[in-house]
Amino acid sequence: MDFPVEELKKFALQCGFTHAGELDLKALVFMPEVREMCRAARCRAYGKNWRCPPACGSIEEAAARAAKYSFGMLVQTVGRTEDDFDYETMEKAGKEHAASFVKMMRELKKKYPDILGMGAGTCARCNPCTYPDAPCRFPEDSYSSMEAYGLWVSKVCELSGIPYYYGPNTITYTSCYLLK
């Protein structure tokens, strides 16, 4: 199946992302080390969210699932910060990225129902997450992050020929969609 790369890139920008490009599927290397970083990460969501490890599935399951796809898109939101402590802009860019991600996901699903989306950061749709006491409230409309799947995001970008770092005073959020 041929995928309309330029059309998809344009659509990503229309959805609110600042950058988009084709993901090289060979860059999808699922690493247990990233999972370990998840466990130690500052977000403290490990073991507390349906979309984070270990609830989101094993590295092997992630790799097997991704292997069924034949095309990928990387999408990014780059925020311009005043300095390293401009948390307001960082948070705003993160929220904008999450909103763009859901918007594009919902639209792409209409044409590619088996789409696999991997977002940036923990699913924060409910506060708190129902894990582990009750099922996810939005199983069809919530997503794991690329890191939760075990992907080293900067490496995926680099191997796909897409920048991950846009210079001093920038913050970049990166997500991806896999299509078949």
Ligand code: SF4
């Ligand atoms: S949608 Fe709500 S219940 Fe489901 S993973 Fe996200 S925060 Fe948890």
